[in-house]
Amino acid sequence: MARVPEPDLAHAVERCQHGDKHAFRLIADNHGERLYGIAFLVTDDRRQSEDAVQEALLQGWRNIRRLRSGDKLGPWLNRILLNQIKKQGRRARHPEGPIDEALQLRDSGRSPEQRAIDSETSEHLWARLQELSERQRIALVLRYYLGYSTPEIAQSTGWAQGTVRSHLSRGLAALRGTVDPSFAGDAAGTTSEKGVEA
Secondary structure (H helix, E strand, O other), X not given: OOOOOHHHHHHHHHHHOOOOHHHHHHHHHHHHHHHHHHHHHHHOXXXXXXXXXXXXXXXXXXXXHHOOOOOOHHHHHHHHHHHHHHHXXXXXXXXXXXXXHHHOOOOOOOOHHHHHHHHHHHHHHHHHHOOOOHHHHHHHHHHXXXXXXXXXXXXXXXXXXXXXXXXXXXXXXXXXXXOOHHHXXXXXHHHHOOOOOO
């Protein structure tokens, strides 16, 4: 489904805050797949991910009036989702499939050979990602799956920015040698920031 322009989403939020359920359907359709991707990358469980997204959207509808005009809708929904996952607790995990399902990787014109290499790398990365702490995994998913900045991750999780940088740095250190070399440069950037919290 095509992404809805931000001005249209902002208008949909206003309509929702006045009780328009149809407007919230636009928000759910626009953010649902992204929320599922986050949930699956964090939990590695399809059913738990589906339940978490459904409950997060329900809570989003019930609490939409609390969304202030200066808040970004995406990070606000992310925080509701992550809180819901925390409430659920991580169920006993069973490997459910390739990381490509959650990442929805697109064919960027690479050769079949290169795509095969990429798939193998993704599987290895997926296994290593599941070995990280939940907070490190969340930080990395929000940074590299969504491209969020440190302040946006902080808004999504409720963590201090120093805590975000710490989880990113430690998560990337654990994955070093598994991820694309470009991540290493980002890792250096996170560790150079001041005020990192434990």
